Amino acid sequence: MSDAASTVSMRSISQARSHRAPLSRDVVAAWLLTFPAILAYVLMVLLPLLGVLALAFTDYEFGASSFRWVGFENFADMPKDRTFMASIRNTVIYCLFVVPFSIGIALLLAILIEAGARGRAFFRAVFFLPVVSLTVAMATAWQYLLHPSIGPVNALLRTLGLGAPNWLGSSDWVMVSLGIIGVWENVGFNLVLFLAGLTAIPRELYAAAEVDGAKSAWSRFTLVTWPLLGPTLLFVMIITMTRSIRVFDTVQTLTQGGPNGASEVLLRTIYQEGFHYFKFGYSAAITLVFLAIVLVIMLVQTRLIDRHVHYG
């Protein structure tokens, strides 16, 4: 309907122009009504994006009186920048840790909660809590939990006779710790999405699977649950991936990228270059790289949706 309407209005606009007739009241009204949205879009999305794009090819620093066009110099500098390379590596490690674990755990929990007779709302609320709570505030709790000497986690490990790693303070463990916190943050959100996806599966399909001889829970899962969760799963993957590429607040509050750059991540590097060293040009270039990565992931996944998961 909107397509038809827009075709009609486009035609009336072009007719109005080609006949050089005065613009009809409808056309004027249409443009007037659209104007605020256009203005907002241009001012708040398009111009900043173009600004970033332009800045990425300059050596502009905040407060500097002039800048120079440097072409692809900013991008050429990146492979030589150890902090940037470390942040790319850490972001990839973080994603590879958080995405599968938060999706797998959320799916398992969702199936268990869905199968349970009672307490569905309770468990949903409990696991969703990390999503609605402020990460910065919760980070304090994590800092205490993971404290090397007074933290309860290490106290427990010591009583079990296991080693007591310096969770946030050693470069070997810091990404693992951040990953665990990331999983904790994401599980609740994914869980709620999976629960919605599970409720949408018709009960009759499970009855049909049972009659067709699917005896084990595993065979019913592979025959019905997993394929019918396909669309939900893809959505959850995209959401989790973009959320974990954007990791920033836990890193900033708990480790500030430390120790010695061992937990430097992409978004924090952008932040540091831009707002700490005021290298706006370089920061903008990294932002473009970041956007490009997100875009590629989205494209690959939406292609997957079309090819494998789409059935109505």
Added chain:
Amino acid sequence: MAGISVTAITKSFGVTDVLKGVSLDVRKGEFVSLVGPSGCGKTTLMRIIAGLETATSGTVMIEGRDVTSIRAAERDVAMVFQNYALYPHLTVAQNLAVPLVMRRLSALQRAPFVGRFVGDAAAKLAAIAEETKRTSEMLGIGHLLARKPAQLSGGQRQRVALGRAIVRHPHVFLMDEPLSNLDAALRVQTRAEIVALHRRVGAATVYVTHDQSEAMTMSDRVAVMMGGEILQIASPEEIYLNPADIRVATFIGSPKMNVFPAEADETGAVSVDGVMIGIVSPTPGPVTFAVRPEDIVPATEGIPARITHMEFLGDCALLHAESIANKSPVICRIAPDQRPRASVGDEIRLRADPAKSFLFDAEGKRLRMMRTKAQAAYV
């Protein structure tokens, strides 16, 4: 005993008794319909036979084996669901193959990618493909094997669901309102096809429907269910001509059977609205008199009634009236040329054929009635 044997099944959900001691035997190769209004427990009974619900008490036997505590996957049953319940991500061929794959291949052989290289999986899969192809051709869906359910029409989906049920030659075939999602024309056509298919497969078949015409036209026997009980189970003719309960009498037949409150005097002679109707009840007191629309006609003598409406249907006409004294609604099905020369609002007399009338007691159970010679002459 072969077939299905259900004994004294009860089912309660909390305090609600859905089934109150239902017993039912379906012989091998027999087609039995469970018919009744919605909420009468017919689908629950079927799901208990399938093993998808557990009965509160009672036993279910299939092919002489007590399966009461055996789960659906291990009973030898096949089922067609109301909404077909096809797997939307599988093609028609894959949908048809599921019951065979699940039963013949081990879990390892069903694993994606590597499964077909385990043991004799490839040979089994080839045999399954052959069988699904044969079944699909039998149902006239051979050309649809590569499609997904979303690309099929309602009738085609219904055939795939039937195919999935018969592909492994089950001993018990259950159908839960399989025609309710089809349009009227297709429904009548599919009825005949299902009956033909049933003859070919020869399985003990239970067919749940709320549509009495489906039950009457397709079944060897019809079980009329109401309020969690089977009121009567008999052949369609018997159900129609000899209902055991007033609820069966009024549920089966269209238009509905006419029902009049009546009174039997101390000799047993029954009167409706004070008019003797020529039949004798075995017991005196209040009774219910019932007669089918085709067995009551306008006459010079009989129950006084006022015409409320007339419908001409081509091969017959329906005369709607209301008895004067008790305001009981009456429908007469008469030949078009027998229509009275009267119009809406006029008073007429209606005479029931005593030989084709029924008497029920206060609980709705059928009373055997007698006809006196004198009254027969009177009527």
